[in-house]
Amino acid sequence: MAGGLTETGDLYSPGIGMIYVFNLIVGSGALTLPKAFADAGWFISVILLVTLAFMSFMTSTFLIETMAAANAAIRYKKLTEKPEGEESDTGSLSSHGSVEEEKSSLLASQSASINRSSSLPKIQYKQYSEITEIPSKTRRDHFDITQRIEMGQMASMFFSRAGVHLFYACIVIYLYGDLAIYAAAVPTSLRDVVCYSNQGNSNTNLSENHPCWNSKNLTRIDVYRIFLGVFTVTLVPFVFFNVQKTKYLQIFTSLMRWLAFSVMIILALIHVSKGKGAGQPKAFIFSGIPNLFGVCIYSFMCQHSLPSLVTPIKNKSRLSTLFFGDFTVILMFYLVLSFTAVFCFDNSQLKDLYTLNFSDSAVCSVVAIQYFLALFPVFTLSTNFPIIAITLRNNLKTMFHREGKKCPWMVDQIIYPMITVLPPIGVAFYTHDLEFLVGITGSYAGVGIQYLTPACLVYYARKHIDRCYGKRLENKHASLFKHKIWVFFILIWAVACVIFVTVNHIVSRK
Known part of the structure; x- marks a missing residue:
């Protein structure tokens, strides 16, 4: 619910929560990873994958700490404005049961959060007085993550108005990139299936x-x-209406995704084990690093949906350990998928969308499996496109529509949907280079969502908590990377990476 209100529903175990996070991260970005892995060379790819997995894990812990701080900030404000005992912000939370739906509707609940100041007011420190009579244990309980507070809502609490609009601009650019990738991937898959089956080669x-x-x-x-x-x-x-996918459709697409990834890994392993692998990957290819960087960021993206997935977990006492295990398993999975790909196929044979490589009967002779893998992106990405587009449409309204002013019907029902879908469709018409699209989306908007926003949020959230409670009380969900040097390290890393990628793109175009 918008405004960080407590939801009703079922909680789930930490294990189930980590499965949701695992499925969230391993999505469409993994399909473009083998090609980028081969283009950059296996040695530098391993180093970059490990590094970016660590960075993404770090910023995930930053975001969890900020979620706890935001919950504590709301509780603190209630205690300072109401008599003790009137606080009633705890309760059961809903299990969203759908990982892809969480990713697709990552800002659906926060599209009006900037305008709902009554639910999540802008922090005014001068309104607060230090509460020393509250027992330390009770104050520690203030950091319980029981209210779902999305990234945009946290930005409205801890950032200035300019910072909030910068965040929304970043997430909008990211969603535009997502839509362009989906709009290019589906027709590419269909084209290759149709042309292959009619050419006979x-x-x-x-x-x-x-x-x-x-x-x-x-x-x-x-x-x-x-x-x-x-x-x-x-x-x-569908973008002109409000639609949502069903839980059963999400379960089906999730099962299909894992079946497809498992089949690709097994087929590649069998082909290589028979000594038929055509790949002779190089160790280092400098020109491929920028796209690999963007693809890796895109492949580890989960920060935007963590509030929806973490909040309903019952026992949150070991979140950092569970997340470390999740990121380690995902890293191993990506390495296995990429290494089997680069040794099974020659670099010139690898396609932007890895599933299309298995149309070759030399690797897979079962026609049903060939069609299943080739059409896999069609089913999974098509179901996500309308929801992501609606999410983008709602956030465009938040960015450009003035508070308290009614939006004209023509603008609301026609203009906003059109400016939502026309740019990504136009990009897809101009180019269907998926590796490039994923690389650009990850290298720029992805950096903002995965690195810059969590680092800035945790920095300002820590300052706010210190002003409320003082430095005597520690956030029990504090990141393992507590020292502020880690925050500045992430910021410097993000800026340096963007500069490097930009310069490299400019030089390569020359």
Whole structure:
């Protein structure tokens, strides 16, 4: 619910919560990782994967600490404004039961958080007086994470108005990138399935101007754009309404995702074990580092949905340990997926969307599996597109619509949906280079969401808690990286990475 209000529903165990986080992180970004891994070289890829996994883990702990601080800030304000005993912000929380839905609707509940100052007021320190009569244990309980407070809501509590708008601009850019990736991935998968099945040979090394059918004039890029048009006509109308996916659809797509990843790893391992692997990966390719950096950030992205997934966990006493285990398993999974890919396929054969490599009968001779893997992105990404688009539409309204002023029907029902879908569809029409799209989205907007925002949030949240409770009381959900030097390290790292990627893109274009 907006405003960080307590929700009613079922809690779930820490193990289930970590499964949700695991499924959230391992999503569409993993499909572009093998190609980026090969383009940068296996040695530098391993180093970068390990480094970015560690960085993402660190900022996840920052965000958890900020969630606890935000809960404590709300409780503190209630205690200073109401007589003791009137606080009633605890209760059971809902299990959202759907990881992809959490990722897709990451800001649906906070799209109006800036305007709802009554629920999450802007902190005014001069309103507070130090409460010394509250027992220390009771004050520690103030850091219990029982209210779901999304990133945008935390930004409205701890950032200035300019900071809040910068955050929303960053998340909007990220969502635009997400939509462009989805809009390109689905038609690409359909195009490769159709053209492959009619040519009777592999799509490997075929140019975009190559005929899709031997006896037809339509080229591969023509067929891609036709499918993009079908994709647009089919899914874009949903953006003009409010729709949500069902829990059962989410369970189905989650099972399909894990089945697809498992099949790809097993097929590649079997092919390599038979001595048929064509890959001879290089150790270091400098030119591939920028895209790998963006793909890795995109592949470890989870911060935007952590409040929705962490809050309903029953026992939160070992969150840092559980998250460390989750990130370690995910890192191992990515390494296995990438190494089996680069040794199974030659670098020139690897495609931006890894599932398309298994259309080659040399690796997979079962036609049903070939079609299942090739069409896997179509089913999973298509179900996410309308929800992400609606989320983006709502946040665009939050950014541009004035508080208290009614939005005209034409602007609300027509203009906002159109400016939501036209830019990503236009990008997908211009290019379907998924590795590039993922790299750009991760390198810029992803840096803001994964690094800059959590670091700034935890910094200002710590300052606020010190002003409320003093330094005598420690946040029981404090990050393992307590020293402020880690915050500045993350900020310097993020800025340095953005500069490096930008310079490299400029130089490479020359």
